[in-house]
Amino acid sequence: xxxxxxxxxxxxxxxxxxxxxxxxxxxxxxxxxxxxxxxxxxxxxxxxxxxxxxxxxxxxxxxxxxxxxxxxxxxxxx
Amino acid sequence: xxxxxxxxxxxxxxxxxxxxxxxxxxxxxxxxxxxxxxxxxxxxxxxxxxxxxxxxxxxxxxxxxxxxxxxxxxxxxxxxxxxxxxxxxxxxxxxxxxxxxxxxxxxxxxxxxxxxxxxxxxxxxxxxxxxxxxxxxxxxxxxxxxxxxxxxxxxxxxxxxxxxxxxxxxxxxxxxxxxxxxxxxxxxxxxxxxxxxxxxx
Numbered sequence: 001x002x003x004x005x006x007x008x009x010x011x012x013x014x015x016x017x018x019x020x021x022x023x024x025x026x027x028x029x030x031x032x033x034x035x036x037x038x039x040x041x042x043x044x045x046x047x048x049x050x051x052x053x054x055x056x057x058x059x060x061x062x063x064x065x066x067x068x069x070x071x072x073x074x075x076x077x078x
Numbered sequence: 079x080x081x082x083x084x085x086x087x088x089x090x091x092x093x094x095x096x097x098x099x100x101x102x103x104x105x106x107x108x109x110x111x112x113x114x115x116x117x118x119x120x121x122x123x124x125x126x127x128x129x130x131x132x133x134x135x136x137x138x139x140x141x142x143x144x145x146x147x148x149x150x151x152x153x154x155x156x157x158x159x160x161x162x163x164x165x166x167x168x169x170x171x172x173x174x175x176x177x178x179x180x181x182x183x184x185x186x187x188x189x190x191x192x193x194x195x196x197x198x199x200x201x202x203x204x205x206x207x208x209x210x211x212x213x214x215x216x217x218x219x220x221x222x223x224x225x226x227x228x229x230x231x232x233x234x235x236x237x238x239x240x241x242x243x244x245x246x247x248x249x250x251x252x253x254x255x256x257x258x259x260x261x262x263x264x265x266x267x268x269x270x271x272x273x274x275x276x277x278x279x
Contacts, residue, residue, distance in 0.1 A: 072130055
């Protein structure tokens with residue numbers, strides 16, 4: 001297991017692309033082949049995934065007040 | 079990839095069809111639109127106005143929308159443009175004071191290429207509650223906040239984000255990368271101030 005990653009900046013970008021669903025097949029292959037052997041990359045992956053999940057699941061999603069939806073409906077009815 | 083209000087052919091909707099498209103394709107996104115507006119303006123009244131203006135604009139230009147294409151991205155693009163044109167100057171943005179520093183540190187191409195490390199641990203983020211994560215997000219300058227909202231909260235693809243923001247996909251990726259580095263710094267600061275890391279060392 002590698003304790004230091006010499007490509008950390010590039011690996012971080014690749015990890016983000018993978019988590020975002022925007023990675024190429026080559027990026028995914030590289031990730032699959034190397035990830036398990038590099039501790040800094042495993043840590044980065046876990047952190048990026050955790051932050052993404054926190055943003056998706058923990059941050060309150062504000063709902064539109066009904067009066068605004070009603071105002072829109074009446075605005076287009078004119 | 080659907081076009082979003084660009085050079086697409088104008089649709090010849092009847093009045094009845096316009097209302098049908100509006101109700102079926104636009105109105106279901108109103109909560110996401112409001113959430114986006116609120117995260118941009120950080121103000122409920124401004125978010126109310128921005129959503130209302132955007133929907134009325136969408137109705138006015140409904141002939142530019144092709145039924146069955148990506149209505150959510152189309153609406154988000156209108157909202158983003160309305161925000162830039164009409165609201166940005168007056169929006170209450172707490173991070174404004176720090177913006178110059180942030181620009182200098184994060185907004186250069188060189189900054190995106192340099193190695194960015196953080197000792198923030200995922201367990202620390204797991205322990206945080208939603209309001210704390212939201213505070214860190216809200217403290218980012220609006221351009222960085224926007225890409226994180228679009229990608230991580232709304233789940234848009236890079237291609238959709240590029241269309242919504244009128245920027246190349248490469249810029250979407252690099253802006254996201256910089257935004258996330260900044261967010262991690264904010265989360266780290268927040269965690270330290272709240273004592274989340276006290277047992278880590």
